[in-house]
Amino acid sequence: xxxxxxxxxxxxxxxxxxxxxxxxxxxxxxxxxxxxxxxxxxxxxxxxxxxxxxxxxxxxxxxxxxxxxxxxxxxxxxxxxxxxxxxxxxxxxxxxxxxxxxxxxxxxxxxxxxxxxxxxxxxxxxxxxxxxxxxxxxxxxxxxxxxxxxxxxxxxxxxxxxxxxxxxxxxxxxxxxxxxxxxxxxxxxxxxxxxxxxxxxxxxxxxxxxxxxxxxxxxxxxxxxxxxxxxxxxxxxxxxxxxxxxxxxxxxxxxxxxxxxxxxxxxxxxxxxxxxxxxxxxxxxxxxxxxxxxxxxxxxxxxxxxxxxxxxxxxxxxxxxxxxxxxxxxxxxxxxxxxxxxxxxxxxxxxxxxxxxxxxxxxxxxxxxxxxxxxxxxxxxxxxxxxxxxxxxxxxxxxxxxxxxxxxxxxxxxxxxxxxxxxxxxxxxxxxxxxxxxxxxxxxxxxxxxxxxxxxxxxxxxxxxxxxxxxxxxxxxxxxxxxxxxxxxxxxxxxxxxxxxxxxxxxxxxxxxxxxxxxxxxxxxxxxxxxxxxxxxxxxxxxxxxxxxxxxxxxxxxxxxxxxxxxxxxxxxxxxxxxxxxxxxxxxxxxxxxxxxxxxxxxxxxxxxxxxxxxxxxxxxxxxxxxxxxxxxxxxxxxxx
Numbered sequence: 001x002x003x004x005x006x007x008x009x010x011x012x013x014x015x016x017x018x019x020x021x022x023x024x025x026x027x028x029x030x031x032x033x034x035x036x037x038x039x040x041x042x043x044x045x046x047x048x049x050x051x052x053x054x055x056x057x058x059x060x061x062x063x064x065x066x067x068x069x070x071x072x073x074x075x076x077x078x079x080x081x082x083x084x085x086x087x088x089x090x091x092x093x094x095x096x097x098x099x100x101x102x103x104x105x106x107x108x109x110x111x112x113x114x115x116x117x118x119x120x121x122x123x124x125x126x127x128x129x130x131x132x133x134x135x136x137x138x139x140x141x142x143x144x145x146x147x148x149x150x151x152x153x154x155x156x157x158x159x160x161x162x163x164x165x166x167x168x169x170x171x172x173x174x175x176x177x178x179x180x181x182x183x184x185x186x187x188x189x190x191x192x193x194x195x196x197x198x199x200x201x202x203x204x205x206x207x208x209x210x211x212x213x214x215x216x217x218x219x220x221x222x223x224x225x226x227x228x229x230x231x232x233x234x235x236x237x238x239x240x241x242x243x244x245x246x247x248x249x250x251x252x253x254x255x256x257x258x259x260x261x262x263x264x265x266x267x268x269x270x271x272x273x274x275x276x277x278x279x280x281x282x283x284x285x286x287x288x289x290x291x292x293x294x295x296x297x298x299x300x301x302x303x304x305x306x307x308x309x310x311x312x313x314x315x316x317x318x319x320x321x322x323x324x325x326x327x328x329x330x331x332x333x334x335x336x337x338x339x340x341x342x343x344x345x346x347x348x349x350x351x352x353x354x355x356x357x358x359x360x361x362x363x364x365x366x367x368x369x370x371x372x373x374x375x376x377x378x379x380x381x382x383x384x385x386x387x388x389x390x391x392x393x394x395x396x397x398x399x400x401x402x403x404x405x406x407x408x409x410x411x412x413x414x415x416x417x418x419x420x421x422x423x424x425x426x427x428x429x430x431x432x433x434x435x436x437x438x439x440x441x442x443x444x445x446x447x448x449x450x451x452x453x454x455x456x457x458x459x460x461x462x463x464x465x466x467x468x469x470x471x472x473x474x475x476x477x478x479x480x481x482x483x484x485x486x487x488x489x490x491x492x493x494x495x496x497x498x499x500x501x502x503x504x505x506x507x508x509x510x511x512x513x514x515x516x517x518x519x520x521x522x523x524x525x526x527x528x529x530x531x532x533x534x535x536x537x538x539x540x541x542x543x544x545x546x547x548x549x550x551x552x553x554x555x556x557x558x559x560x561x562x563x564x565x566x567x568x569x570x571x572x573x574x575x576x577x578x579x580x581x582x583x584x585x586x587x588x589x590x591x592x593x594x595x596x597x598x599x600x601x602x603x604x605x606x607x608x609x610x611x612x613x614x615x616x617x618x619x620x621x622x623x624x625x626x627x628x629x630x631x632x633x634x635x636x637x638x639x640x641x
Contacts (some may be wrong), residue, residue: 026088029121036100043078066098070136109147154539164484219248251442512568
C-alpha cells in the first residue's frame, strides 16, 4: 500500500501518512457511492415488466424502485450482479445502490459533497435510509437543513440534527411513530443464576427512566451514608456505588419503607412526634396504682359522635373514677409525656386550695405556642415536605381539633386524656419498648401516607429543553441527552411533573469571576454556548465535562489571582477528562480569539478551529499559520515576581 516502510517513519512522517490515509478514507467510500449510482444507470428498466406484474405466473427479471420517491427504477438483478464484485450479500448491494441513487436524486446539496469526497459514507447513507419514506420535496428540505452540518460534528450530534429535520418536515408521521413506540414499552426478568441473582431489562419513556435513575441515586445516597443499618433494608454487605444502587432499586419494591426512609431523611424528628401522637391514652387503675392503655382511637373508622347526655357538666371533675383521696387528686401525679403535645392544666399557687380547682386535661398553651408560634404558624415543618397536620380539611379524624385553642375542653375524645402514673414504662420519661414503638411507628406511617402528597418525595430530576419559537412552523424543542421532540410530546413527558421554567440566560451579560472555581451561572452559560466538547473531533456531549481555562489561570506568589476576571465565558471551554489532561500536560496549544470559537495548534504545526458548529482542519500551511497568529490574545497576563 505504501511506497515506504512504515516502521521507518518518524513522528512527522507518520502524521503526514495518517493525514493521507484519512483523506483517502473519505474519498474512496464516496467514489464507491458514485460507482453504485452509475451501476444503477447501467442496468435500466427498459423492456422489463414492473415489479407488481405477473402475479401468479412465472416471469423473469422485473423493474424495481430501490430508492425513495423521485428515484428511477432499476433492473431487478442489478444488485445480485454487483454483490460478488464488492464481496457483499445481495441485500447489502441492494442497500448500497438504493442509498446512492437516493442521495443523487433527492439530496443534491449532499451529493455535491459526496462528489468532492469530503463527507463520511456512513453519515450520508444514514441520512438516505432515514428519509426513505419521505416525499421528494420533504427530502429536499432535509437536504437543505443538513448539508452545511456534515463536516466537523460527531455522529451523535448529527443524528439529533437529522431527527429534528425529519420531525420538522413530517411531524404527523413522527407523532404516529411515537405513539406506536409507546406500545413497545416492557420490563422483563430473566432466570435466576446459580448464585440466586436475576437480570432484568426493559424499555420505557426516557423521562421516566431519568426519574427512576434519580430516585435510585437518591435512595442509594441515603442508605449508604446512614450511621447505622436501616431496619428492613437488606444491604447484604454492599460496598460499591453500583451495589448500593442495586439495594436502592430493590427497596423500591417496598414503597412504604422507601417512603418512610425518604420522609425521615427530609425531617428526621417527624416520626418521633407522630409516634407519640399515636400512643393510646392512659387510664388510672386505683386498685393497682398503675396506668393502663385504653383503646386506640386512631383505629376507629370514624370518631364516635359526641353524646351530650354522657358528657359531664361544666363543673364536674374529670379525674379518674374512684379517685377521691388527696394523693390521687394531686395534679402533679398526672403529668403527660414530654413532647406529647398534651399536659395537665395546673393552677398556680394562688388557686391550688380553691374548691373550684379545675383538673381537666387540655393541650398545653406553652407547648402549642412552641410548636406553632404565637401566630399559629408551624415553625418545625417550615420549608419541609411534612404533612400538614393542622389542616382540618384533610386531618385524621382521631387528631381533629387537637390543637384548637377554642375547643371546648369538656367535649373531647380519648386523645385529650393523657394520664400518667407509676408503671413499668413511666410516661413521664416517654420510654417505650421496641414492640410498642414499632406498632406506633406503623400507625404514624399510615397517618403520613394518608395525607402526604407523593410528589414531594420525588427526586429532583432536571430535563433541559431548549425551544426556539421563530425557527420553524413546526414547534420543536431540543432536549439534552434525548434529542429533538415536539412540544406536544414534551408536554406529555412533563404532565405529571412539577415544572420550574428557568429564565432566558443572556450570554453577553454574565460577569466573570476572580477565583479559579467556576460559579454555576458561568458553567451554565458555557454549556448553552458550547453543548459539545471543544476539543478537535470530540463526540462528547454532556453537562458533566470539565471546564478548562483557555489561558491558564495565573496566580501571584502569595496565591492571589494575578489579575481579576480570569474565570469567565471568554476564557473557558468544556472538555472531557482525557482531553483536559492532554491540553494541560500535553503538546497542544489553544486560543479563544472570540468567546465560543477556539483555535488549536499541535506540536507538528497543524491548525484547527472548533466551535459549536464543529471542527475545521486548516492544515499546516501559510494560511493556517496566519490564522494561528491572528488568534493571539491582544493582552497578556503578567506574573508578578
